[in-house]
Amino acid sequence: MGTAERGRARETGVAERSTALRRHEAADRGIPGPVRAGESADGERERTYRPLWVEEPARRHPTPDPVRGAAVLAVIVIAVTLVQAMVAFLCTMAGSWLAFPMVISSVVSTVVATWAVVDVWVTRQVWNQRYGVVSEPSSTARALRRERRVRRRQERDELREQERIRRRGGAGQLSHS
Template identity: 85%
Template sequence: MSDTVKGTAERYGIQREHRPLWVEEPARRHPLPDPVRTAAVRALIIISVTLIEAMVAFLCTMAESWPAFPMVISSVASTVVATWAVVDVWVTRQVWNQRYGVVSEPSSTARALRRERRARRRAERRALREQERIRRRGGAGQLSHP
């Protein structure tokens, strides 16, 4: 800051506030894990090369130039490799999620539902046992209708 501007600010009692150049904001989504990011970058490079190759093959074909046939064959092979690279990203992501992803724990509502279901089954079994016991005794102790 020059002396004149500094002197003017001091003369009028203006204090300069320090503002950071940027403000860090939390990311909306978590960044990709390293292995997945590596596979994605690799796939992106391969896809870019494939698209460039396909464009060159197209232009060579339009110009009826001699490299047209080798470029077409090369771009077909590159398309297969690019597809493989995209599948690699997908598989790497799935494997990472399976190994290091969120630990699945049942929520409290699921636990409560399971508890209720168990209690219901227990009550049904108890009722069945009671019916069997009554039947074994030949109906003794039963008031009127089953």
């Protein structure tokens, strides 16, 4: 079962479950519940219920795992850095002895956070370089390869013809130089 089939199966499953749930809740209250597929309680055709939303496929591919991992780490480091900077500021305003160590650790954390963001960028570039290249030659590259193939074929044919002439002992040549 492919992704599209699973998506369709999930949609119908959700629609069926929600319709069954609504019927059950309506029956508890003594209200005639909604009917699926356009049939009324009497078996007559009426309106149909649609799901509230339909899941659409993502337009972009998800981020690769190594890049996602580096990004999560960077977000955590940045969050810790912001908390440290806020604590350093509040300690400075309060005149606490903890202000100086917090300012120093905030500076160090800022360097680490910058390194983490650069790591996300580098990891993304490395992943794209290793795995992200789609091998689709352009029409220009195809034309150049075709010309090279034709040229090599002609050269091979000429070499074969020369070999054939040599094997026959020179027969077929107009002059013996």
